Amino acid sequence: MLKKRIIPCLDIKDGSTVKGINFEGLRNAGDPVELAKKYERDGADELVFLDITATIEERKTFVELVKKIAQELSIPFTVGGGISSVEDVRKLLEAGADKISINSSAVKNPELISDLAKEFGSQCIVVAIDTRFVNGLDLVHIKGGREATQLTTVEWAREAEVRGAGEILLTSMDGDGTKNGFDLRITKLVSENISIPVIASGGAGTVNDFVKVFDETKATGALAASIFHFNEVGIQDLKQQLKQQKIKVR
Numbered sequence: 463m464l465k466k467r468i469i470p471c472l473d474i475k476d477g478s479t480v481k482g483i484n485f486e487g488l489r490n491a492g493d494p495v496e497l498a499k500k501y502e503r504d505g506a507d508e509l510v511f512l513d514i515t516a517t518i519e520e521r522k523t524f525v526e527l528v529k530k531i532a533q534e535l536s537i538p539f540t541v542g543g544g545i546s547s548v549e550d551v552r553k554l555l556e557a558g559a560d561k562i563s564i565n566s567s568a569v570k571n572p573e574l575i576s577d578l579a580k581e582f583g584s585q586c587i588v589v590a591i592d593t594r595f596v597n598g599l600d601l602v603h604i605k606g607g608r609e610a611t612q613l614t615t616v617e618w619a620r621e622a623e624v625r626g627a628g629e630i631l632l633t634s635m636d637g638d639g640t641k642n643g644f645d646l647r648i649t650k651l652v653s654e655n656i657s658i659p660v661i662a663s664g665g666a667g668t669v670n671d672f673v674k675v676f677d678e679t680k681a682t683g684a685l686a687a688s689i690f691h692f693n694e695v696g697i698q699d700l701k702q703q704l705k706q707q708k709i710k711v712r
């Protein structure tokens with residue numbers, strides 16, 4: 463069985479780390495390079511960097527910032543935001559990213575997943591899915607959560623796997639930033655319907671939320687932002703408590 467991973471996330475806007483609730487009301491959470499160093503020290507298993515307005519602003523991810531952060535890390539580093547071509551990915555991998563995350567561009571052009579997997583290997587292709595429960599359906603959202611699609615979440619996760627994604631980063635928009643706990647229902651649904659690893663995201667507030675998501679779903683990683691940024695939960699302490707609950711962590 464894969465050991466569970468604890469993954470802090472840096473949501474980046476205008477070069478700063480930000481955090482909101484349900485993808486809105488963003489507030490500053492600090493310098494991304496300093497936070498990356500801190501998470502490396504604290505024992506994070508991986509780090510995710512998402513340039514959350516790159517797609518809306520129709521620009522590329524901040525390559526220079528990626529480079530600065532990568533220089534501080536020895537843990538796996540995933541980068542997403544505004545990635546839409548093989549060339550974009552090549553630049554980010556050269557800047558020090560280990561994996562890349564695609565969302566809107568993959569929905570608009572599913573072939574992109576296959577192209578990237580072919581070029582760089584599935585192990586470095588993460589498909590991020592922002593999902594919201596709308597009128598009885600789990601719908602995939604794009605453009606930083608601003609636009610609903612007609613794709614249902616489980617079907618899209620399955621297609622992403624078939625096309626060569628190595629991992630799914632599943633964010634519940636309903637849970638995002640609320641600290642009410644991970645969305646166990648959708649995480650369970652997705653993780654039981656595909657065979658590639660699923661990272662649960664959106665809603666972490668307490669140590670118990672991590673215990674539940676690992677106990678009650680097949681998620682292999684759990685991602686959080688504000689509780690780590692604002693020192694509400696420490697990564698070392700979290701891992702210690704997970705071990706006490708007989709959950710195998712790295």
